[in-house]
Amino acid sequence: MQRNSKPSFAFCAYIFLAGFPACLALSLAAQQPAKASIVLHAARLLEVETGKMLEPGEILVEGERIQAVGTSVGHPQGAQVIDLGDTTLLPGLIDAHVHLFLHPGAEDLQTVEESVPWRTILAEQAARADLMAGYTAERDMGTEGAGSADSAVRDAINAGLIPGPRLRISGNAIDILGGHEDAIDFNPAQHVLSNADYANTADQIVAVMREQHKEGSSFAKVYETGPDRMVPAGSAPCLGDPVCAQIGLGEEPGDPEFWQFHTPYQYTEAQLEAAVAEAARLDTNVGVHCQGEPAARFAVEAGVASIDHATQLSDGTMQLMKQKHIPAVPTFTIFEYFADHAPTPAAAAREHAMLDYKIHEFRRQVAAGVPMAVGSDVGPFPHGTQAREFELMVKYGMTPLAVLQADYLNGARILTWQNEIGRLKAGYYADIIAVPGNPLDDISVMEHVQFVMKNGEVVRPSGR
Ligand SMILES: [Zn+2]
Numbered sequence: 001m002q003r004n005s006k007p008s009f010a011f012c013a014y015i016f017l018a019g020f021p022a023c024l025a026l027s028l029a030a031q032q033p034a035k036a037s038i039v040l041h042a043a044r045l046l047e048v049e050t051g052k053m054l055e056p057g058e059i060l061v062e063g064e065r066i067q068a069v070g071t072s073v074g075h076p077q078g079a080q081v082i083d084l085g086d087t088t089l090l091p092g093l094i095d096a097h098v099h100l101f102l103h104p105g106a107e108d109l110q111t112v113e114e115s116v117p118w119r120t121i122l123a124e125q126a127a128r129a130d131l132m133a134g135y136t137a138e139r140d141m142g143t144e145g146a147g148s149a150d151s152a153v154r155d156a157i158n159a160g161l162i163p164g165p166r167l168r169i170s171g172n173a174i175d176i177l178g179g180h181e182d183a184i185d186f187n188p189a190q191h192v193l194s195n196a197d198y199a200n201t202a203d204q205i206v207a208v209m210r211e212q213h214k215e216g217s218s219f220a221k222v223y224e225t226g227p228d229r230m231v232p233a234g235s236a237p238c239l240g241d242p243v244c245a246q247i248g249l250g251e252e253p254g255d256p257e258f259w260q261f262h263t264p265y266q267y268t269e270a271q272l273e274a275a276v277a278e279a280a281r282l283d284t285n286v287g288v289h290c291q292g293e294p295a296a297r298f299a300v301e302a303g304v305a306s307i308d309h310a311t312q313l314s315d316g317t318m319q320l321m322k323q324k325h326i327p328a329v330p331t332f333t334i335f336e337y338f339a340d341h342a343p344t345p346a347a348a349a350r351e352h353a354m355l356d357y358k359i360h361e362f363r364r365q366v367a368a369g370v371p372m373a374v375g376s377d378v379g380p381f382p383h384g385t386q387a388r389e390f391e392l393m394v395k396y397g398m399t400p401l402a403v404l405q406a407d408y409l410n411g412a413r414i415l416t417w418q419n420e421i422g423r424l425k426a427g428y429y430a431d432i433i434a435v436p437g438n439p440l441d442d443i444s445v446m447e448h449v450q451f452v453m454k455n456g457e458v459v460r461p462s463g464r
Pocket of ligand 1: 099
């Protein structure tokens with residue numbers, strides 16, 4: 001890392017006056033940290049890909065990587081052995097949808113009233129809370145008006161200055177004029193700033209992505225739908241819309257409730273294709289806030305990394321998601337939180353109706369075999385509590401193993417770290433957690449992580 005090498009060069013130049021050998025020794029030490037060996041031992045260890053539970057489980061960690069995994073591994077001389085007792089060893093959790101730059105009360109004026117420096121300090125606290133809850137990797141889906149401040153948080157974590165997960169970051173999300181996050185509930189004459197960066201054409205999307213890339217983004221987040229509303233059955237505008245007819249969206253066989261939800265699209269398929277092509281040029285991908293049709297079809301055809309929220313997916317879109325292996329990220333926890341914390345009874349009724357619709361559609365998606373990933377949309381509810389998402393995905397129709405595989409395997413792919421994280425396997429980063437009991441019997445143990453290692457370093461010792 002360039003950032004790491006800078007301080008050591010400065011120090012090297014300073015002590016050069018005192019003697020060259022000291023400088024050389026310091027440089028070598030900075031580049032080659034000693035490889036400490038740690039052996040983790042626990043009653044169980046989940047092999048994520050096969051679903052096999054090893055009993056007991058052991059992992060040999062050397063430096064930042066996993067060296068060996070099994071029911072027993074070599075114990076090199078001098079290795080530190082950490083016995084985690086009656087727990088299950090798992091890879092560090094992946095949250096595919098977070099907002100480090102939001103805290104509870106997101107529907108109030110926090111993004112208007114709080115300065116970016118203040119929000120950055122809170123984001124640092126949020127990153128720490130998520131890591132302590134077991135999240136060692138996250139995709140931050142937009143700073144909501146804090147611009148590229150997330151690049152400073154990521155870089156500080158990577159430099160070891162503050163604790164936090166590995167991060168994929170987008171800077172601001174991208175939105176159309178008058179779109180989902182464009183301060184649409186405020187008096188336009190007051191010119192309240194959008195929480196996203198404007199782009200109204202394919203060329204503008206590419207220009208914004210280049211600017212964000214220059215400022216440190218690692219992928220692009222696009223708002224593709226909104227505002228959302230429940231409508232009387234069969235009355236959704238999409239049904240009579242030539243755009244929807246063109247892509248074959250009609251009545252969904254066997255699902256009379258399907259068109260009780262409506263959300264306008266923001267970008268066309270061609271515009272999303274431009275975003276995906278630019279992302280590919282930058283070796284990355286595009287994540288979309290996408291609640292329903294026809295936007296979901298546009299996004300899947302264009303080849304985005306995941307469909308986030310994914311409340312309404314037609315049969316044809318679900319088939320395409322299976323074929324192209326594009327996961328849905330249902331984000332149940334935020335829907336539940338908004339329904340349970342609505343400011344008025346009328347708002348609570350609206351939020352609950354949407355959650356009920358979402359649960360109904362999710363069951364259809366699971367039955368259709370849509371690939372899933374796990375993302376909570378944490379931020380508007382407290383950081384560090386988002387493992388609730390595992391419980392909700394199981395409650396609404398998936399098995400505990402399927403949810404864990406969705407989190408680790410599809411999450412790692414979405415974050416484009418599929419050969420680095422999400423498995424307990426030799427060569428992968430030593431991002432490891434321990435949970436009490438057996439998560440395949442009781443998924444709620446994911447909310448009680450007892451031990452966290454990231455990059456081979458114990459960041460949360462057992463029992464704290
Ligand atoms: Zn979000």
